[in-house]
Amino acid sequence: MFTSLKRIFRLGWLSFSRDGGISAATCFILVITIFLVSFLFLLQNVSQFLISELQEKVDISVYFKEIAPEEDILKVEKELSQIPEVKNVKYVSREEALQVFIQRHKDNPVLMESLVEVGGNPFLASLNIKAWEASQYQKVADFLKAARFENLIEKVDYHQRKPVIERIFSLSAAANQTGILLSIVLVVVAILVTFNTIRLAILNQKEEIQIQRLVGASNWFIRGPFLIQGTISGILAVLFSLTIFALICWALSPKIEFFFPDLNLFSFFTKNFWTLFLIQFFTGIGLGVISSTIAIRKYLKV
Amino acid sequence: MIKFQNVSKIYPGHEESPAIVALENISFEVKPKEFVSIVGRSGAGKTTLLRLLLAEEKPTQGEIFFEDQNVNNLKPNQLPQLRRKIGAVFQDYKLLASKTTYENIAYIMEVTGATDQEISKDIPQILEIVGLTERANNFPAELSGGEKQRAAIARAITHRPEVILADEPTGNLDPYHTLDIIRLLLKIQEMGTTLILATHNKEIINRLGKRVITVEKGRVIRDEERGRFIL
Numbered sequence: 001m002f003t004s005l006k007r008i009f010r011l012g013w014l015s016f017s018r019d020g021g022i023s024a025a026t027c028f029i030l031v032i033t034i035f036l037v038s039f040l041f042l043l044q045n046v047s048q049f050l051i052s053e054l055q056e057k058v059d060i061s062v063y064f065k066e067i068a069p070e071e072d073i074l075k076v077e078k079e080l081s082q083i084p085e086v087k088n089v090k091y092v093s094r095e096e097a098l099q100v101f102i103q104r105h106k107d108n109p110v111l112m113e114s115l116v117e118v119g120g121n122p123f124l125a126s127l128n129i130k131a132w133e134a135s136q137y138q139k140v141a142d143f144l145k146a147a148r149f150e151n152l153i154e155k156v157d158y159h160q161r162k163p164v165i166e167r168i169f170s171l172s173a174a175a176n177q178t179g180i181l182l183s184i185v186l187v188v189v190a191i192l193v194t195f196n197t198i199r200l201a202i203l204n205q206k207e208e209i210q211i212q213r214l215v216g217a218s219n220w221f222i223r224g225p226f227l228i229q230g231t232i233s234g235i236l237a238v239l240f241s242l243t244i245f246a247l248i249c250w251a252l253s254p255k256i257e258f259f260f261p262d263l264n265l266f267s268f269f270t271k272n273f274w275t276l277f278l279i280q281f282f283t284g285i286g287l288g289v290i291s292s293t294i295a296i297r298k299y300l301k302v
Numbered sequence: 303m304i305k306f307q308n309v310s311k312i313y314p315g316h317e318e319s320p321a322i323v324a325l326e327n328i329s330f331e332v333k334p335k336e337f338v339s340i341v342g343r344s345g346a347g348k349t350t351l352l353r354l355l356l357a358e359e360k361p362t363q364g365e366i367f368f369e370d371q372n373v374n375n376l377k378p379n380q381l382p383q384l385r386r387k388i389g390a391v392f393q394d395y396k397l398l399a400s401k402t403t404y405e406n407i408a409y410i411m412e413v414t415g416a417t418d419q420e421i422s423k424d425i426p427q428i429l430e431i432v433g434l435t436e437r438a439n440n441f442p443a444e445l446s447g448g449e450k451q452r453a454a455i456a457r458a459i460t461h462r463p464e465v466i467l468a469d470e471p472t473g474n475l476d477p478y479h480t481l482d483i484i485r486l487l488l489k490i491q492e493m494g495t496t497l498i499l500a501t502h503n504k505e506i507i508n509r510l511g512k513r514v515i516t517v518e519k520g521r522v523i524r525d526e527e528r529g530r531f532i533l
Binding site: 004007015207208213214215217221300 | 379382385397399
């Protein structure tokens with residue numbers, strides 16, 4: 001048993017190293033497939049990140065009249081946070097609003113001067129509301145329109161933002177769907193190409209497989225070396241793709257961070273290293289082994 | 303030990319050619335340690351006979367027994383066991399193209415589960431016997447026809463099978479090597495191996511003075527102890 005296993009490994013390695021050209025071609029195709037799968041994984045995560053970033057930016061604000069007492073506003077906040085559609089509510093007092101404005105525009109003398117000109121605090125207290133989904137904002141807006149809030153609320157800035165909010169949500173949903181569809185198509189193509197490459201490589205060995213059967217080799221003794229060969233190709237392809245993938249993430253990271261400050265590609269890579277490794281490992285070796293098994297099957301019937 | 307019982311093999315025809323009857327109602331028996339020659343013109347059915355015994359193909363009719371085992375009833379995963387008991391020298395050699403002469407011969411021993419020590423001890427001896435010591439590390443493509451044939455013979459005898467099927471084992475050899483190989487096969491048979499030799503080499507048959515089965519157009523037309531080559 002152990003001797004057979006040892007021999008299968010040796011024969012597998014021997015044919016891998018002797019068929020240099022075919023092994024290189026198989027590795028190359030596997031690298032492309034692995035790369036594609038990893039890239040789709042990355043894309044999926046990055047787009048998820050961007051979509052949630054965008055969604056974070058969507059909210060509606062209710063501005064309260066200057067005369068509205070703070071406890072009434074807090075009461076409204078409490079009521080709002082009890083609505084199931086509401087994700088969270090943030091109270092911004094008049095002073096806070098002023099501080100935020102000063103903080104943001106302190107280098108702009110014109111704005112600062114005009115603030116002095118106006119005198120006092122021109123800002124209104126507000127509640128910042130985030131819902132779970134775009135469709136839910138309408139309900140929140142309707143709730144705030146109720147008559148009992150009429151003398152408290154100055155304005156709800158939902159209607160002016162409505163088109164933008166809906167655009168963002170429909171866009172992100174569409175992006176998600178196209179992404180998934182495209183991924184499936186690409187993965188299927190990649191798998192077919194890999195399978196065909198391996199099948200052709202084994203077609204070359206057809207006669208040899210039949211001879212091995214005729215001289216009394218068991219199916220496992222024949223299949224084994226091919227599986228080893230496929231596994232070696234798979235491992236090499238994984239190592240190669242991982243290295244290149246790491247390099248690309250590392251090199252592109254600063255450039256992408258320039259556009260999206262919160263998105264660090266390289267730290268994403270290091271954080272997801274094991275997931276990525278497993279994905280690549282199973283793509284590479286799984287594909288190599290499964291394709292070989294299917295391709296050999298019909299030649300073993302002698 | 304080996305028994306053919308009313309065996310026929312018909313290759314089905316298609317539009318442009320009628321069905322081919324390769325063997326028709328063949329029956330004979332080979333006893334253990336016997337040396338049997340099968341003679342006949344090319345196309346008479348000699349090779350088909352050997353292919354059926356190796357279960358490379360199934361007969362259209364009839365049954366073939368190897369040590370009381372019906373060869374045709376064996377499942378695909380039982381075939382290796384049968385084939386390991388048979389050493390075959392194929393007419394077209396059937397050497398593994400991606401392996402060297404040494405590895406080709408070693409492969410059989412690896413398949414049968416010989417230890418590494420046995421392999422490294424036996425193979426140089428076998429190579430010496432067939433005169434291929436200097437070709438041990440050459441691939442089949444680098445060997446001459448005669449060398450390939452001798453490699454095929456070495457492969458067939460290396461694991462000491464119970465039966466050796468030799469299909470034209472001397473077809474590509476010069477008279478000098480032919481004689482050597484025949485002497486070798488005789489010696490192996492004397493040591494207790496059953497030998498089935500298919501050939502159309504008249505000189506060899508007449509010299510051997512062993513049992514001869516003559517096949518013509520798929521039928522056995524003569525089966526004689528101490529036979530001669532008569533066609």
